[in-house]
Every structure is written in C-alpha cells, then in structure tokens.
Amino acid sequence: MDSASDFLPQLEEDMSFKILEILDNPSDVVRAGCVSRSWHQFVVRNSLSKRMCLRMCPQLSEVVHVTEPTSSEKTVAEVGPSNSSEWENLEKEHRIYAYLAHCCTRSDVRVCVNEAISASSTDNYPEESIHNTLESRDRVGRLASYWSSKGNKNPSAPERLIYKLAGDLCIITEIGIQPFQAYFQSGLPIYSADFVRFRLGHPKGSMDTSDYQMDRADNETAHEKFTWTYTSPEFPMAQENCLQKFKLAEPVLCIGGMLLVELLGRVQRQEMDGLFYICVTHVQVWGRPLSPAFGVEILEPEGKFALKVQKYDPKCLEETSAVATTALQRRVLYLGRIFHMLRGHVVEVDYDWDENQDEEQDESDDEVLLG
Structure with a gap:
C-alpha cells in the first residue's frame, strides 16, 4: 500500500x-x-x-x-x-x-462536597447538626463540632446523611468519614458505625435548592425525595478517631449532584442513658466537579437526562465559587450556633481559635467579599 x-x-x-x-x-x-x-x-x-x-x-x-x-x-x-x-x-x-x-x-481531583442537606435524626439540634460535618476539626473554639444521631436501643438501626455536591455533574472517586470521639465523656468513646454505604443520584422532579433545604432535627424520609442511581458496596468502618477513606472501585459519574451516606449498625453505647449512637465529625468527598462547564436537566417522568454544555472553557473547571461560598456558609453557621446558645442558655462562650487556620479562612473570606 x-x-x-x-x-x-x-x-x-x-x-x-x-x-x-x-x-x-x-x-x-x-x-x-x-x-x-x-x-x-x-x-x-x-x-x-x-x-x-x-x-x-x-x-x-x-x-x-x-x-x-x-x-x-x-x-x-x-x-x-x-x-x-x-x-x-x-x-x-x-x-x-x-x-x-x-x-x-x-481536570484535577479535589473536594466535591458543597452543602449538608439533612440527617435522618439529630440528638441536639442545632448544636449537633449535620452542618458541623463540613468542618474538618472536631471542635471550634471550645465547642465540640460534630453530628450526632438520636439514641436507639437497637444497635442495628441505620442513619442517613444527605449532601449536595459541587455541581450537577461530578465524577466521584473517594469518600471519607471521620467518627466522633467524645473527648468530654469518660473513657473517650468513639461513636462509629459498623459499615457505611454510599448512594449517588438526583432530586425527583425539578426540585431546586430551596426545595431540598430540609435540615431539621428529624428527617427520616428525606432520602425518599431523591432518585438514587448508584449504590456502592458496604465498607466496614473502624472504631477509630481518624478520617477513614473509602475508594470506589471505579470513578462514578453522579448525575444530579446528590450524595447519600448510609451509616449501618452502631457499635458504641452511651454510658449515661444506655442507648446506641452514631456521631460523625467530618465527611469529605473527592472527585472532579464538571460544573459550571456542564449542567443537566432531569426529564420526568422517564427519569432520563438532558446534558448541557454551558461553557466551552476547561479553565472554568479549575476554580468555582462553591468552595468559597461554602466557607462563608460555615462561618455563618458558627455564628448562628453562638447566637442560639446565648439566647437559649446562660453560658459563657470563650473561643480559643486556631490562629493559623483562622488566618487562612479570613483571607479566603476577604477574597470572596472583595471579588
């Protein structure tokens, strides 16, 4: 030839x-x-x-x-x-x-979680709200920072946490969960789960952000408002105070931007009331957000999707405002907790901030505010 x-x-x-x-x-x-x-x-x-x-x-x-x-x-x-x-x-x-x-x-693998949406139960709301799991530290100042389920006599009772990812299209590779160690209780118990399982999906119908802002003390049926298109295998959790990373067998494209964390089984009984609890300090998600370059539209009732290119520019994937916006949201949540405690209880709140982390946070907040 x-x-x-x-x-x-x-x-x-x-x-x-x-x-x-x-x-x-x-x-x-x-x-x-x-x-x-x-x-x-x-x-x-x-x-x-x-x-x-x-x-x-x-x-x-x-x-x-x-x-x-x-x-x-x-x-x-x-x-x-x-x-x-x-x-x-x-x-x-x-x-x-x-x-x-x-x-x-x-695009680079980076943090993909954006908002905490709801928990199936919360023991003391809002002090132990799911929003605390967006903070990597187990204490903010002198306040413990974690989510706690309600107590249950049944050690097999599951709990569910729902999160919004950083965009309607995200390729998820790994998810991290850190159980909470109650440093203020005798014996320093760690309230982990036996196993954890993850689901990815989208809201049913044309729900917008305001429709699924359902955070409150008890929301056992919140997961029914979403369609879960991917289910991971069950991963065993260790009763250890560290960020435990669970790598998916293959990267998974989440169409719709919702994550369900299912905590299966309870290993720690609280000495005070004899009930089993699950407590989480931090939830982290790693992957590749494909927004704002791409978006999706849910086509009901078939449950199919329309894929939309919103911008032909790979550079728009390098940085999004989601992380900076979440940082400001967290700061507002902290202030809300302080305000709630001062109104409901006579307490003296003396914050012992981590200066290095707070200086970095203040700088990022200033950048967002100044554009």
Missing part, C-alpha cells in the same frame, strides 16, 4: 471501526477526526467520542438529549455528507462528548 494513501476508505467499515475504537484517549479521538475529511466523517458518523464517554462513565447511557451554547450551534463545520439536521446533530454530539471526555480526564 502506498505510504501516502489514506488506508481508512480502503478497509471495510467494521474493520475501520474496530481499529479506531481502540483509542482510549480523548485527544487521540479528536486528532483522528482531524486527519482528513473522510476520517472526520467516520469519527462523527460512528459517534466515537460518545462511545468513549460511555465506556468511561456508563451512567451517561441515561442521557437522551444534548445541547450546547447557541453560538456554538451556529458554527457547525460543513464537512459532512450533507448539511442535513441529522448530520448537524452528530457533529454537535461529537463536540460535546469530546469536550466531556477531555474534562473528565484532565
């Missing part, structure tokens, strides 16, 4: 497809589509970028429609066999999935 000839048109369609389907790097698929007009037509016609994304993230099989910014839709390359709407749609899918594959592999 002449070394200068294009071998792709000389092969049967199935053979060409098998060769190019081996490509597993998003950049290679894009480069293949730029070799020549015939290669581009082949890559687009056979949806190679979409197939790659489906191999990486099987959850995308529930996506039935894709959209992109209007300006991009007007710049469809006229290299297809015709300018038909079908070819334009294939071109659009190629651009969107190639961009998605690039973002899935090139």
Whole structure:
C-alpha cells in the first residue's frame, strides 16, 4: 500500500471501526477526526467520542438529549455528507462528548462536597447538626463540632446523611468519614458505625435548592425525595478517631449532584442513658466537579437526562465559587450556633481559635467579599 494513501476508505467499515475504537484517549479521538475529511466523517458518523464517554462513565447511557451554547450551534463545520439536521446533530454530539471526555480526564481531583442537606435524626439540634460535618476539626473554639444521631436501643438501626455536591455533574472517586470521639465523656468513646454505604443520584422532579433545604432535627424520609442511581458496596468502618477513606472501585459519574451516606449498625453505647449512637465529625468527598462547564436537566417522568454544555472553557473547571461560598456558609453557621446558645442558655462562650487556620479562612473570606 502506498505510504501516502489514506488506508481508512480502503478497509471495510467494521474493520475501520474496530481499529479506531481502540483509542482510549480523548485527544487521540479528536486528532483522528482531524486527519482528513473522510476520517472526520467516520469519527462523527460512528459517534466515537460518545462511545468513549460511555465506556468511561456508563451512567451517561441515561442521557437522551444534548445541547450546547447557541453560538456554538451556529458554527457547525460543513464537512459532512450533507448539511442535513441529522448530520448537524452528530457533529454537535461529537463536540460535546469530546469536550466531556477531555474534562473528565484532565481536570484535577479535589473536594466535591458543597452543602449538608439533612440527617435522618439529630440528638441536639442545632448544636449537633449535620452542618458541623463540613468542618474538618472536631471542635471550634471550645465547642465540640460534630453530628450526632438520636439514641436507639437497637444497635442495628441505620442513619442517613444527605449532601449536595459541587455541581450537577461530578465524577466521584473517594469518600471519607471521620467518627466522633467524645473527648468530654469518660473513657473517650468513639461513636462509629459498623459499615457505611454510599448512594449517588438526583432530586425527583425539578426540585431546586430551596426545595431540598430540609435540615431539621428529624428527617427520616428525606432520602425518599431523591432518585438514587448508584449504590456502592458496604465498607466496614473502624472504631477509630481518624478520617477513614473509602475508594470506589471505579470513578462514578453522579448525575444530579446528590450524595447519600448510609451509616449501618452502631457499635458504641452511651454510658449515661444506655442507648446506641452514631456521631460523625467530618465527611469529605473527592472527585472532579464538571460544573459550571456542564449542567443537566432531569426529564420526568422517564427519569432520563438532558446534558448541557454551558461553557466551552476547561479553565472554568479549575476554580468555582462553591468552595468559597461554602466557607462563608460555615462561618455563618458558627455564628448562628453562638447566637442560639446565648439566647437559649446562660453560658459563657470563650473561643480559643486556631490562629493559623483562622488566618487562612479570613483571607479566603476577604477574597470572596472583595471579588
């Protein structure tokens, strides 16, 4: 065969497809589509970028429609066999999935949890609210910082914590849970669970943020307001005062941005009342947030999704306002706790802040306030 000839048109369609389907790097698929007009037509016609994304993230099989910014839709390359709407749609899918594959592999793994939504029960609300689990320290000043379930005679009684991730699309790789050690109780008991399990999903219907702000003392049925599309295996928890990391077998694309932490089984009985409790100091989630570059729309009642490119700019994934916003929210929550305690109880609150951490926090708050 002449070394200068294009071998792709000389092969049967199935053979060409098998060769190019081996490509597993998003950049290679894009480069293949730029070799020549015939290669581009082949890559687009056979949806190679979409197939790659489906191999990486099987959850995308529930996506039935894709959209992109209007300006991009007007710049469809006229290299297809015709300018038909079908070819334009294939071109659009190629651009969107190639961009998605690039973002899935090139963006850095970082903290993905954004908001604490609800807990199935809370012993002392709001002092032991789920919001405390967003803080990595087990005490803020001289106040203990943790979430506590209500006591239960049954050591098998589960508890559920619900969190909003940093965007409607996040690739989750690892989740960390730190049980709380009651340093103010005799024997320094650690109120861990026997096992932990994770679910990822989305709100049912077209719920917005205000619809699922359900934090209160008891919210046993909050998880029923969401559709959980992924369930992890059960991971054993150790009764240790440290951040225990649970790595998922494969990175999972969370479509809808909701995380359910199921705490299964209770190991520690409280000496005061003889009841079993679960207490958590900190919950952490690691992965790749794909917002604000991407968004999703839930298509009810089918439970399918529309995938939307909101911005063709990978740099917008490097930093989002979610982390800074959460930092301010945490500070407001601390102030709210102080205010609540001063109104409900006659106590003297003397904060012994960690100066180094607070200086860093103050700097980040100032940056947000000053833009």
